[in-house]
Amino acid sequence: xSKTIKDLTAGTAGGIAQVLVGQPFDIVKVRxxxxxxxTYDGMLHCAGGILKNEGPxxxxxxxxxxxxxxxxxxxxxxxxxxxxxxxxxAQNAQNGVGGPDGRTLSSAQxxxxxxxxxxxxxxxxxxxxxxxIRLQTQSDINPTYRxxxxxxxxxxxxxxxxxxxxxxxxxxxxxxxxxxIYFWAYEKxxxxxxxxxxxxREDISPAKAVxxxxxxxxxxxxxxxxxxxxxxxxxxxxxxxxxxxxYKSILHCRISRQSPKAxxxxxxxxxxxxxxxxxxxxxxxxxxxxxxxxxxxFSGVDGAPRIVAxxxxxxxxxxxxxxxxxAESLDVPIDHVPELGVWKLRAERFKTSIHFVNLPYRDFxxxxxxxxxxxxxxxxxxxxxxxxxxxxxxLRTLQAQGLPEVISAIAPGFPVDHKTRPGIIKSLLSFMQxxxxxxxxxxxxxxxxxxxxxxxxxxxxxxxxxxxxxxxAWMLGENVEWLDGxxxxxxxxRGAQLSADRLVHLPNFGDFQVSKILSAPSLRQSKPRNxxxxxxxxxxxxxxxxxxxxxxxxxxxxxxxxxEQTWPTEEEMRDADDMNDEIADLPExxxxxxxxxxxxxxxxxxxYQAAWIVDDDDDGDDVDGDGESKEDEEMxxxxxxxxxxxxxxxxxxxxxASSRKSxxxxxxxxxEEDRQLQSWRDRQREExxxxxxxxxxxxxxxxxARTRFQRYxxxxxxxxxxxxxxxxxxRDYARIFQFEDYKRTERAVHRRAEQAGAGVEPGTxxxxxxxxxxxxxxxxxxxxxxxxTEYEGSVRSKDPLILCVGPRRLRVNPIYSQHTRGGGxxxxxxxxxxxxxxxxxxxxxxxxxxxxFGNQPCVLLKETTDPQxxxxxxxxxxxxxxxxxxxxxxxxxSGHPFKVHKKTATVRYMFFNSDDVLYFKxxxxxxxxxxxxxxxxxxxxxxxxxxxxDGPINQMDTICMSLYKRVYPKWAELHQxxxxxxxxxxxxxx
Numbered sequence: 007x008s009k010t011i012k013d014l015t016a017g018t019a020g021g022i023a024q025v026l027v028g029q030p031f032d033i034v035k036v037r038x039x040x041x042x043x044x045t046y047d048g049m050l051h052c053a054g055g056i057l058k059n060e061g062p063x064x065x066x067x068x069x070x071x072x073x074x075x076x077x078x079x080x081x082x083x084x085x086x087x088x089x090x091x092x093x094x095x096a097q098n099a100q101n102g103v104g105g106p107d108g109r110t111l112s113s114a115q116x117x118x119x120x121x122x123x124x125x126x127x128x129x130x131x132x133x134x135x136x137x138x139i140r141l142q143t144q145s146d147i148n149p150t151y152r153x154x155x156x157x158x159x160x161x162x163x164x165x166x167x168x169x170x171x172x173x174x175x176x177x178x179x180x181x182x183x184x185x186x187i188y189f190w191a192y193e194k195x196x197x198x199x200x201x202x203x204x205x206x207r208e209d210i211s212p213a214k215a216v217x218x219x220x221x222x223x224x225x226x227x228x229x230x231x232x233x234x235x236x237x238x239x240x241x242x243x244x245x246x247x248x249x250x251x252x253y254k255s256i257l258h259c260r261i262s263r264q265s266p267k268a269x270x271x272x273x274x275x276x277x278x279x280x281x282x283x284x285x286x287x288x289x290x291x292x293x294x295x296x297x298x299x300x301x302x303x304f305s306g307v308d309g310a311p312r313i314v315a316x317x318x319x320x321x322x323x324x325x326x327x328x329x330x331x332x333a334e335s336l337d338v339p340i341d342h343v344p345e346l347g348v349w350k351l352r353a354e355r356f357k358t359s360i361h362f363v364n365l366p367y368r369d370f371x372x373x374x375x376x377x378x379x380x381x382x383x384x385x386x387x388x389x390x391x392x393x394x395x396x397x398x399x400x401l402r403t404l405q406a407q408g409l410p411e412v413i414s415a416i417a418p419g420f421p422v423d424h425k426t427r428p429g430i431i432k433s434l435l436s437f438m439q440x441x442x443x444x445x446x447x448x449x450x451x452x453x454x455x456x457x458x459x460x461x462x463x464x465x466x467x468x469x470x471x472x473x474x475x476x477x478x479a480w481m482l483g484e485n486v487e488w489l490d491g492x493x494x495x496x497x498x499x500r501g502a503q504l505s506a507d508r509l510v511h512l513p514n515f516g517d518f519q520v521s522k523i524l525s526a527p528s529l530r531q532s533k534p535r536n537x538x539x540x541x542x543x544x545x546x547x548x549x550x551x552x553x554x555x556x557x558x559x560x561x562x563x564x565x566x567x568x569x570e571q572t573w574p575t576e577e578e579m580r581d582a583d584d585m586n587d588e589i590a591d592l593p594e595x596x597x598x599x600x601x602x603x604x605x606x607x608x609x610x611x612x613x614y615q616a617a618w619i620v621d622d623d624d625d626g627d628d629v630d631g632d633g634e635s636k637e638d639e640e641m642x643x644x645x646x647x648x649x650x651x652x653x654x655x656x657x658x659x660x661x662x663a664s665s666r667k668s669x670x671x672x673x674x675x676x677x678e679e680d681r682q683l684q685s686w687r688d689r690q691r692e693e694x695x696x697x698x699x700x701x702x703x704x705x706x707x708x709x710x711a712r713t714r715f716q717r718y719x720x721x722x723x724x725x726x727x728x729x730x731x732x733x734x735x736x737r738d739y740a741r742i743f744q745f746e747d748y749k750r751t752e753r754a755v756h757r758r759a760e761q762a763g764a765g766v767e768p769g770t771x772x773x774x775x776x777x778x779x780x781x782x783x784x785x786x787x788x789x790x791x792x793x794x795t796e797y798e799g800s801v802r803s804k805d806p807l808i809l810c811v812g813p814r815r816l817r818v819n820p821i822y823s824q825h826t827r828g829g830g831x832x833x834x835x836x837x838x839x840x841x842x843x844x845x846x847x848x849x850x851x852x853x854x855x856x857x858x859f860g861n862q863p864c865v866l867l868k869e870t871t872d873p874q875x876x877x878x879x880x881x882x883x884x885x886x887x888x889x890x891x892x893x894x895x896x897x898x899x900s901g902h903p904f905k906v907h908k909k910t911a912t913v914r915y916m917f918f919n920s921d922d923v924l925y926f927k928x929x930x931x932x933x934x935x936x937x938x939x940x941x942x943x944x945x946x947x948x949x950x951x952x953x954x955x956d957g958p959i960n961q962m963d964t965i966c967m968s969l970y971k972r973v974y975p976k977w978a979e980l981h982q983x984x985x986x987x988x989x990x991x992x993x994x995x996x
Contacts (some may be wrong), residue, residue, distance in 0.1 A: 720929030
């Protein structure tokens, strides 16, 4: 009998013995692996349950399948193992290692032999174990399969060969790793015994051989048991979702967790009557406590007033009528209702106070500011006039900014016929639910019950929180006056604690320091009183700490001496002194003789039209003066030639609204109209070209490419090639502050603000004194993380826009860059510059501006000729102040393969002289069909060159070279809109 037949016979006999002995243990293992958590307390509990409920023969369920297949499995396993061991022994004998006959195998050889044996075994053991596990886990009552052959037939007919081999991947992993460890451990123990006692393998006693086999078996199961657990669950799982499949893959099975409520014991406990009653009671108490805590600030005689912003959305509606009709339901005397501004009202019937903020129609920015501080916003609708474009713009902007509790109502004075009333209300509700989906009804203020219900919502309900206001103190100014040289703002603190050490922001005017915070009397009193009712002086509640108070310094001071520079020579210093002397000798200009400023405006433009032109001395597309392309430079020169000088009045063209309306618009001449039309068409064509051929430009013929693109560099990989973020930074970069860890700083700021005693508690009526506020703040009296949306026009990088972020409004010239999926930075934190803000795309806008904390809403607006009707360009949220973010502008130089031979091509039209070819030779080339290559040599003097690529190319391809340059944003400025003085009202936010 040959050696191979002996191995197969021994393997078969061993496999049958293994099945007969191990089958009872295996069924217990499978039952515990596949049952729900908590079904069995342990191995004995499971075995006892099987014996009691199913009888002793149940331990041998599914035995026929492994008996028929295990012989073949183990035969293949031992056959492959012995063949592999003999192969390695022969290799060792040739190399002179592993003893005289090479049979002493190394650890790697033993493990490899076990892996190959397990892999060969898995192709037979996978289907065998699948059928066996299906038979072991099925119920005795109405079993699915009558036996192994029936199981194979049904599974194959329904799911094919893939159903038979279900779980084969995890079976291969288990068998390969397990038997690699098993045979390595067994052979190493045997080799150790032979070496210690200097005996042959045949001389090892059977007892020790069994002991070594048991030890190797323990090592096998220690490694493969987690894998076997996954295998059992996958092979007992359904074949599809219709069959109750729970696991989609090995990874899904590994991370899936089973709910404890799925177990019989836990489920029974959770569904008990007592537990259900306790859970309901706890949920009720939590909701009640949440409601009480949320409305506690409004409770009591001196509680904080509920701020209600009333915004008309159509021209025929007045906010004054809406607030007055609501107040009539309170049964309180009404003397005068202001048309605009804040109207304070005490609702004794509901034991609260209301401050109505009446807003005019088409006052866009006032509506935005009012909603920043309001608890409720009432949108007044008309049943006869549709909401126009301005109302739609306002609603979209407020939706992006964050809306408080919304109430939609039909304004009084518009009686609705009973027949048409349901249809009108349904139409208005459908419209408003798009912007505030939680609305369930429209209140008709012409009906008494609806007025009372609307008033109940305003006085008894819990207003929704605006998330970006959480953790911040804010206040609606009820009274604003100048006291002792400071601006004194009186109101009730809302949100979080107000600290005198922190800066406060006045919309339309900027940030200011607090000099002190005093207590203020309630609305029912003229002066503060003590417990006995005697008038007392206001109490100082908080004063700034000189060591901890915030500074007004928002930008860093650049140190020019830290740059690399040469010291000026004596001659240069002498020339500078002479120039200063000449300037000092000039007489002072007489009053009224100052030369008027001059603007560059197009020909044919009137002085009134010139007033709308914004000076853009520094609005070039690139900070370094490098234009987009030759065509851009030529267009700029042509535009400059068409411009004329126009004097600007000393008043800086400030005019009131009435003067704007009285000036007639002057039509431009035909030539100017044609020029502006052509300019608009060129811009549209440029945007379309950038969309179809992004970043591609033509190499100029009259300027060497090495000069035109001297500020650009090549990169082997845009995501991984290193880029030093501190290299060649502009001077403006020295003005910004850098956080060592922004997230840690944000957490520290929030923790400090939440500490007890950090400031004056919310709900306290105070007077806040602000230092160094300009006088016009009291005269004009201010009242209160992008995605391109509906704006269809082109928006280029550095186009002037208005950014609304949290309580601030800034004039910005943002630059745009790609938003990587998942917010990843790549290995080098380099992001591609985008020339345009694309419609419907997600883009990152970057500016130099004030840092904010939290996920603040951001809205980008574009000004129009109507200051109260800007265009909504984009909406998003604040991301982070990442000063290490490198925004790289890409240019693509393209060439044509003039001649092609397999992987080599002669390229033309990328350069036009040989010096440029040598200059850009180190930079990698690529084609639009996915090939990459390098310049080999220059050919001739006209810019032709030979290039070699990593694969064959054809003449239909395009050769490209990418060049990159870092670009920087511009500094943001505070946006200040001109407003007419209104009745005393103000808004202040921290």
